[in-house]
Amino acid sequence: MVMAWPHNFPGLASIAYNFAQYVEELSDGAITVKVNAAGELVGAFEVFDAVGQGTADCYHASPMFLAGKWQPATFFGLVSFGLNAVEHCAWMYFGGGEELQDKPYRELLNLKAFTCGHTGTQMAGWFNKEINSLDDFKGIKMRSSGIAGEVMRRVGASAVMIPPQEIFTSLQSGAIDATELCCAWLDSANGFHQYTKYYYAPGWQEVNSAGEIGLNVDLWDDLSDHEKLIMRHAAKSANSTNLGEWPYYNAKAMDTLRDEHGVELRTYPDDVLTALAQTSSEVVAELAETDDYSREIYASWKDYRDTALRYSALVDYPMYRARKLAFDAGA
Template sequence: MTDTRADRKTAPLSRRQALALGGAAGASLAAPGLVRANEGNVQWRLVTSWPKNLPGPGVTAQRICDRVARMSAGRFTIKLYASGELIPALGVFDAVSSGTAQMGHTASFFWQGKAPASVFFTAVPFGLVPQEHITWIEHGGGQALWDDLYAPFNIKAVMAGNTGVQMGGWFKRQIDSLQDLKGLTIRMPGLGGEVMRRLGATPVSLPPSEIYQSLQTGLIDAAEFLGPWSDRAMGFQKVTKTYYAPGFHEPNGTGEALFHRPALDALPDDLRAILMEACRAENARALSESEWENATSLKALQEEDGVVIRFYPDEVLSTLQNTAQEVLSEFAAKDALSARILESYREAEARLSPWSNIALRRYLAARSG
């Protein structure tokens, strides 16, 4: 099992270190926009928001690096720095924006304070499931909107991994009614956190490496992270045995690869194509892997760890859904780009939902009897 507590001991860069590193990166990016080793080989730094080798997104980030090196026959190498090794988990966006790192691997909902609509590119409460989300990005105009959103930050983003449908989270007390949400301190970033806040809870956005300790010490009463595979590796089952479903707040788990735009543009065409195909290949592999490993880990949590799966009561789910629609309706008022992203997302949902309901939901209901 991965020991995710180790990276808590890693101190963030001092201001002097950050400036020195940023300056070195800037100098090497200036001519001609990428870091080169001997004989013209390209070397990049990749910073992540994940503990080292975390099952799920941490493994995904390393595989992208490995695939790029293999596909380029060693001409293009990317060195991965896990959360806290070079920069803090929630410093990834700024590091890539400034060019301190040429690449990042993270989740877009961490950047809601910088670009409110970023949350749409990870997950929306009661929104698109993984295959629908991928379809929106690739065929429904989502990628172009993502490009527009990050352009002011000198960043290009693409899908690069998916942890699938999420669980509802780990709770130290049962949720039997709406009253049980009042006063609840829960680690839940993104729009799901805002939904919880409106129902009386206190959402906090902790980096992954701090969740376990915060839950263990009572700093928070509940925490959601990903699905059974990653959650079990994080050790949450050692703190509480109560695991809720469904993950209304994250029906999708897209991870994003961030690229410093000048570095990306400076890549030779073949290396840029290799990088993009490596991310696309990992997006498909990670989703299928998460489905397999989540099923395996869910069984282990129940049979080996004594975890009890509970479901939000119908009254709670119904109110969460209604509140989520209120939050989304207010979202368009933030700015014109947020309004365009929301409109595009809703159009994709309206187009895809009838087919999903007919082809998938009814089939699953029939299969289960």
């Protein structure tokens, strides 16, 4: 297995290690998986080619990292103003997402993938100035990836895509002066607070980021039915574990960032968020026009995403507001 992460990336490397362990446990030791970090066999963005070509058997990565090869893969990982973690499971398992992924992955990439691992709600990013209007993005040199990178460019920022493990040195050298990566646990482990002052919510660009386990499709086809079921259930079991891992450690890490590192927490103003949503909507619709695969994927995703946002505005938003009221009242 090749990962798109260093061994010590919290919440991401653990997914690969858990999957490897669960496969071994469920096969009673018959199948073992050796986990290699980004850079050991291949780089973070090269794991898909390595597995598709058979250099490695499987990977764990974000489908967003396929941006240079087939960008619509990001629908299976993250989309700005998109689905939260459980909604992504909803679309993948019940809304046809898994079948829509199988076809292009087999035909374009020689891969079979299982959604596995969800960061949950991310943060908008780290800045050295306050963001009070869209104009404040102008001239910022920000690490921002995929759809969000294009959105940031359209609102005037200078957005660059940098592999996760190189962000810290880019901030240190001044090559960038702002970044987003994930959320409190992983961001604090990367030390971004050492070179920036403000940590902004909400993660409009990654309401959730789903990872995936991918196998070489010829290897997959040669597995027995029982071995296929072991892979499928190991991925879903590791998915459950990871869904709990992020909220546990994120909450503790945020306390540490605020209380021990003096990070100043901010939220984007409503008009900034509305403008980002409108620009995102255009960028996502353009991405959908990549090819026939992406048109079909987008139609399915958009149908459920709009239904989910309508539901969530009625059900989830009032619930999180109620919990905030409870917290503010000390209850």
